[in-house]
Amino acid sequence: MRIFGEVVKAYWDGKMKDIKDLNELVKKVKEKYDFQDKDIPFIKDHIRIAMGLNPKGDKDFQDELSIVKNSKEIKEPIVAKIDGVCEYCDDEDCKCVDSCKYEAHIYRRGKGPIIENNKCLSCGECVTKCDFGALADKIEFIPLIDFLKDENTIVYAAVAPSIVGQFGNDITMGQIRTAFKILGFKDMVEVALFADILTIKEAFEFVKLVREEKDFYLTSCCCPVWFNLVKKNYPKLFEHMPPSISPMIASSRFLKRLYKDIKVVFISPCIAKKAEAKEPNLRKDIDFVLTFRELREIFEILNINLKELPSDDKDQASFGGRVYARTGGVSFSVKTVVNRLEPRRLIKLKAKKVDGVKSCKQILDELSLQKDIDYNFVEGMGCNGGCVGGPRTNIDVEKATKLVNEFGEDSLIMTPFDNANVMKILRQFGIRKIEEISENNEVSKLLNRE
Known part of the structure; x- marks a missing residue:
C-alpha cells in the first residue's frame, strides 16, 4: 500500500509523465523505505501492480504510462505473482501453501507459487496471507x-x-x-x-x-x-x-x-x-x-x-x-x-x-x-x-x-x-x-x- 500511495501521489500531482519519472519513483521508494539494490525488481513490479498492470520483473519501464493513459479497464488476471520474492522466504510452512480454501491450489514449486487461474475464485485469501508481497491484486x-x-x-x-x-x-x-x-x-x-x-x-x-x-x-x-x-x-x-x-x-x-x-x-x-x-x-x-x-x-x-x-x-x-x-x-x-x-x-x-x-x-x-x-x-x-x-x-x-x-x-x-x-x-x-x-x-x- 505504501508503494501504491507513492504512485498515486506522483500521478495525481502530474509528476509521472515519462519513463524517467518512473525510474525516479523507483529510486525514491528504494531510499524512503530502506530497500536495497536487489529489491529494485520488486519495487518495479509493485509500481506496475499499483498502475493496474502485469508484473515484468527487472525489465525496464517501456510503455506502462501510455497503457494507463489509454486504458478503460484493467486486464485479467486479477491476482498476479511477483517473481523472485519467494527466494527470501525461509518459512518451510509458508502460509501461501494452504491459504487457498479447497479450490485453486496455490503451492510452492521452484522459486514461487503457481496460480491456477482456470480454477482460481479470486477470493484473495492467498494475497492477504503472503507476508512478503509475492502475490498481489492489481x-x-x-x-x-x-x-x-x-x-x-x-x-x-x-x-x-x-x-x-x-x-x-x-x-x-x-x-x-x-x-x-x-x-x-x-x-x-x-x-x-x-x-x-x-x-x-x-x-x-x-x-x-x-x-x-x-x-x-x-x-x-x-x-x-x-x-x-x-x-x-x-x-x-x-x-x-x-x-x-x-x-x-x-x-x-x-x-x-x-x-x-x-x-x-x-x-x-x-x-x-x-x-x-x-x-x-x-x-x-x-x-x-x-x-x-x-x-x-x-x-x-x-x-x-x-x-x-x-x-x-x-x-x-x-x-x-x-x-x-x-x-x-x-x-x-x-x-x-x-x-x-x-x-x-x-x-x-x-x-x-x-x-x-x-x-x-x-x-x-x-x-x-x-x-x-x-x-x-x-x-x-x-x-x-x-x-x-x-x-x-x-x-x-x-x-x-x-x-x-x-x-x-x-x-x-x-x-x-x-x-x-x-x-x-x-x-x-x-x-x-x-x-x-x-x-x-x-x-x-x-x-x-x-
Missing part, C-alpha cells in the same frame, strides 16, 4: 484519475454495504460522500439500495419456484466466490440458482440507464469483485473496482481528513439492504419480502446461511447427495462473516458486523418492500406496482445475467 485507481480530473466525465462511487465503520467509528457516510466529491466523483450511492431491488426480485422468484417441501433455492445475487463455486463445480445445483446479477452490477446498470455516458466505480472489501466486473457477460457494467484498503491509502496520501469534512447524508437503503454486508443478511431481507407477498404461505422460507469456502463446499456436497434437508433457501458467502470479512477490510469482522447492524437499524426504512426510493427508480421504467418487477422486460434484462 489496483485500478491510476487509470481512474484521468476520468476524475476530466470535467467532461461524470463518475459515480457505488459503495458496498460493508463500508460503514471502515474509516473510523465516528466517520459518517455523509463525510465519506463529501470525500468522494473532493476526489472528483459526482456523487456516492449506496449499493444497498440496489440490493433492495434484487431482494424483491429474489422474493418473487422464491415464491414462484419453491412450491413443494422438496424444492430449494440457491441465492446467487451477492457473492461472486459462492456463485463461481457452484457454477464451476456443481452444475446440477446450478440449475437451482436464478440468473440474478449482484447488487454491484445492478447499481451500475441502473445508473448508466438513468444517466448517460457516466463511469461507475464500485468500492468494497472484496478482491473477487474485481474479477466479477471482468466476466464476459458483465464487462462494461462496472468501470473500476477499488477496495477499502486502497481507498484508505488514497485518502491518506492526498491529505483528505474525513474527520474535518462536512457530512452530506442521504438515506437511500433499507435495513434489509444494508445488512447484506454480513452473513444471513440476504436471507433475512428476502424472507421479510416473502412474508409480505404471501403472509399465509404454507411453504415458509427456511434459510441455511453458510460462510467461508469450506462451509460453502460442505453444504453443496450435502445438497448434491440429496440428503433430507430441512431448509429451502441457501445463502453462501465466500468470506467468514460475509462481506465484512473480506480480504481488504480495514477493521475486524466482529466490529464490522456490529457497525453494519447498527447502521441498518439507523435506516428509517425497515424492509426493501417499504423503500420509496426503489419505487422512485422503478417508476422511471414504467413500473407502477411492485408486483410488476418480474413482468417488465426492460427491468428483467437489467437484473439478469445473459
Whole structure:
C-alpha cells in the first residue's frame, strides 16, 4: 500500500509523465523505505501492480504510462505473482501453501507459487496471507484519475454495504460522500439500495419456484466466490440458482440507464469483485473496482481528513439492504419480502446461511447427495462473516458486523418492500406496482445475467 500511495501521489500531482519519472519513483521508494539494490525488481513490479498492470520483473519501464493513459479497464488476471520474492522466504510452512480454501491450489514449486487461474475464485485469501508481497491484486485507481480530473466525465462511487465503520467509528457516510466529491466523483450511492431491488426480485422468484417441501433455492445475487463455486463445480445445483446479477452490477446498470455516458466505480472489501466486473457477460457494467484498503491509502496520501469534512447524508437503503454486508443478511431481507407477498404461505422460507469456502463446499456436497434437508433457501458467502470479512477490510469482522447492524437499524426504512426510493427508480421504467418487477422486460434484462 505504501508503494501504491507513492504512485498515486506522483500521478495525481502530474509528476509521472515519462519513463524517467518512473525510474525516479523507483529510486525514491528504494531510499524512503530502506530497500536495497536487489529489491529494485520488486519495487518495479509493485509500481506496475499499483498502475493496474502485469508484473515484468527487472525489465525496464517501456510503455506502462501510455497503457494507463489509454486504458478503460484493467486486464485479467486479477491476482498476479511477483517473481523472485519467494527466494527470501525461509518459512518451510509458508502460509501461501494452504491459504487457498479447497479450490485453486496455490503451492510452492521452484522459486514461487503457481496460480491456477482456470480454477482460481479470486477470493484473495492467498494475497492477504503472503507476508512478503509475492502475490498481489492489481489496483485500478491510476487509470481512474484521468476520468476524475476530466470535467467532461461524470463518475459515480457505488459503495458496498460493508463500508460503514471502515474509516473510523465516528466517520459518517455523509463525510465519506463529501470525500468522494473532493476526489472528483459526482456523487456516492449506496449499493444497498440496489440490493433492495434484487431482494424483491429474489422474493418473487422464491415464491414462484419453491412450491413443494422438496424444492430449494440457491441465492446467487451477492457473492461472486459462492456463485463461481457452484457454477464451476456443481452444475446440477446450478440449475437451482436464478440468473440474478449482484447488487454491484445492478447499481451500475441502473445508473448508466438513468444517466448517460457516466463511469461507475464500485468500492468494497472484496478482491473477487474485481474479477466479477471482468466476466464476459458483465464487462462494461462496472468501470473500476477499488477496495477499502486502497481507498484508505488514497485518502491518506492526498491529505483528505474525513474527520474535518462536512457530512452530506442521504438515506437511500433499507435495513434489509444494508445488512447484506454480513452473513444471513440476504436471507433475512428476502424472507421479510416473502412474508409480505404471501403472509399465509404454507411453504415458509427456511434459510441455511453458510460462510467461508469450506462451509460453502460442505453444504453443496450435502445438497448434491440429496440428503433430507430441512431448509429451502441457501445463502453462501465466500468470506467468514460475509462481506465484512473480506480480504481488504480495514477493521475486524466482529466490529464490522456490529457497525453494519447498527447502521441498518439507523435506516428509517425497515424492509426493501417499504423503500420509496426503489419505487422512485422503478417508476422511471414504467413500473407502477411492485408486483410488476418480474413482468417488465426492460427491468428483467437489467437484473439478469445473459
